Amino acid sequence: MNIIVCIKQVPSVTNVQIDPKTGRLKRDGVESVINPFDEYAIEEGVRIREKVGGKVIVITMGPPQAESALREALSRGADEAFLISDRTFGGADTLATSYTLSSAIKFIGNYDIIICGKQASDGNTAQVGPGVAEMLNIPHVAYVRKIELLSDKSIRVERIMEDGYDLIESPFPTLLTVVKEINNPRIPSLRSKMFSKKAFIRILDAATIGVDAKKIGLNGSPTQVMKIFTPPQRNCGEKFSGDAKDIAVALVRRLSELGIV
């Protein structure tokens, strides 16, 4: 089984700071890591390979520094890595990113399953995974929390829903986006860390994968960012203390003041 895992390098903080003047993410001095959701995607890919054989190829689109995310993915058990990198890819929105990734996947070819994290922790759109599937014209299942059954022709998965889960079966090739409930990513072993430092990572540029220049980077991105801002912090709730009876009275009074009861 050949598995391609798409990952993204993101700033390591959860509350990304935004420069109020430029409206851009402040990346200075912030460590870069693999998007946390993608760690589950890598782990799931590696587990499938461990069960049925094959290989796990990890890819990312990003600047040359994104190589470190790929090396980390190799230390977590992936077999091969490609860095999809070209100046002209810069400024891509989710549409251009999906196009570029799908073009790279076509170039690599010969895949059965593509796995992505459900979303990236910086942009949080959750669009790229499904976008890639659409451009490849293959089925996809988003928010997968469990692989139920795996045969050589199809895969049956549980898709997490607000009120339970769906059981969905898909033929190959297929694309899955996974949620963090799906597994518990392993700690990289010393051997795999050493392997990852030495591994060869091939760079795929625009010319190599043969993309349409109008569909990549800034040119290929219809999304216009008008303004970026940090949403105001929500105030914390009110706290009542005292003995149970007083608290109950105070609470009811407050709720009725607010017109809730």
Next chain:
Amino acid sequence: MVMDYMLSEEEQMIVETARTIALEKMKPLREYYDEKEEFPWDIVKEFAKADLFATYIPEEYGGFGKGVMGLVLVVEELCKVDGAISLSLAATALGAFPILIAGNEEQKKKYLPDIALGKKIAAFGLTESGAGSDATGMTTTAIKDGDYYILNGAKCFITNGGDAETYTIFAKTNHSRGARGISCFILEKGDIGFSFGKKEKKMGIKASSTRELIFNNCKIHRCRLLGREGQGLMIAQTTLDNSRPGVAAQALGIATGALNEAVNYARKRVQFGQPIASFQAIQHMLAEMATEIEAARALLYASARMIDSGKVKRTSKESAMAKLFCSEVAMKVTINAVQIFGGYGYTKEYPVEKMMRDAKITTLYEGTSQIQKNEIALNLIKEYVTKSKL
């Protein structure tokens, strides 16, 4: 900040990996194992999965060939979090060194790869009830019988005893030759006539098993002999030259862990309206602890590098210095850490109580501090004798 000891990229990976395992896998369970005194098999499996057993074993036997330094870095990093669970790994190295030092190709190929993978843990059996500091006083015998040796006697205080699969055992093959009549053998758990006695109840390192080994007409094939007959004491001494830095690393790790706890606590604990870290009495204690730890680390790493360089045949003096200094520093630092915590330091609410109990063993096993001093002095004086002859 720690001082820069110019670790190679691979050495840094060793440290990082050990740190992750220590924090994610060991830390949540350290009180549990201390209390239950169970052998920490689930954590041993994590060590194995992360390849931590393999650092010092040569590449041709499935390891990374990072020498004594490779062992020291793993043990130190793990012991910052827990000095007892980590002993399963450190004592495996102690048990494996005789095979590394004296094993023939066949023996090395048979035993070392499983040890590197963490599939089998090892133990080292030298001490007997009547032979501690003076190993030559041992009474366990191995009598040759055709192609076999028959072992009789008992070893005590053996770390990993009963839990290990592979044992390197010292016994007298020729009583009349005294120290030259000792030989070293590989034993396997399950060998007929080889059994386990009582498990010790201890002050500290409770997650480590310490058991008696009993040999009752235990018959093993001569292919289990390491080196030649009579080389046992030399194998034991060379083993200790290599393994004492491991004990030093255990001590250093515990001390570093205790210092971390003490600084954090001193910054938070308020008395007389201010953090106790603002009192000079506390500051000076912390300053001494930090300085001694750094000096200990510098001595230990220098000794480990010297051993790994292979430039000198024996490093008994340097290994003993590292072990002596690091273990005494660990004792002092952990006692002061408890002092800084005040009454809370004496309770099991905080880890320094355990660290102090765990630290004590490092001044005792693989030779007490007194024995280290004997070793250092003996070699020191020998060096001067040689010099004066030139």
